[in-house]
Amino acid sequence: MRELFVEKDLTTLERYWAIPSIQHSPNLPKGTDGLRAAVPGLEGFEWNPERIFQDGDYVIALSRTSGWSPEGDAAIVDIFRFEEDA
Template sequence: MDNKQLVLTAITDVFVNRDISAFDKYFSPDYVQHNPIFPNGTDGVKQSIPSLPPDFSYEPGVITENGDIVMIHGRYKNWLGKTMIAVDIFKVKNGRLIEHWDVMQEEVPAEKSVNGNSMFPIS
């Protein structure tokens, strides 16, 4: 499995299928987290998945790869009560996600945007 497919599979298993075992399959035990609300490792994220509301959903968008870095543009519906658009950035090594950064902002509908453009998906 290439790095893009690995990240897409891991994120889909975690956020769409809510499969906690995906952390053991795809993430390094020494996972480094740069999102300030989660500690290093996977325990913090693992604990947050079961507490997601029933109407939470994740929609993957564009995914790109540059060597061991994979970025995926996605929509998180009902993430802490809001719809958020994010770019999740992962470093991959030896078939495992070893490091994560993200850039996330609340989605603004196209009709409320000054430029009239939607934030997701990228066309």
Template structure:
């Protein structure tokens, strides 16, 4: 069986990079719980979400932290909103499937506008 880290990354990349709706059957539990207020519970909403992504949409995963059945992926979404968004997607994996999802999203601030001069998103 795949590790939770690989399952979460396959779910994200399958949905947002490959735009492959079959990712739902492979990686999402039938009783999937969603905590994003704009997306309903259950895996049935995900294929429509994938199909509705604009041609200009892109997703880039960054660092990944996993402990037990929880996985956090720091990523960059372009085309999700009017400005690029930096997110931490949090997944709970159970029985080899994504069982639950939370996310924290923030508009990206360009490196030139940060007090530290550091970017909000980097690759590990």
């Protein structure tokens, strides 16, 4: 998340996001294409992780963001499932 949203390193999408990636944000299309299109244009965006929980192969990140949407600051939850390559 830091590499993608703070450093704007789009190569993280190939390294850490699986295909197909399920995007649950109503503001982005499914998959990684929405992130690939949105991240470079984020001006003044801030991502601040508040809590990160791990349970088995799931990681849940509660974060506060600003500069993502015209509605203002937001609290968001990202849920990731990690698995090793076979």
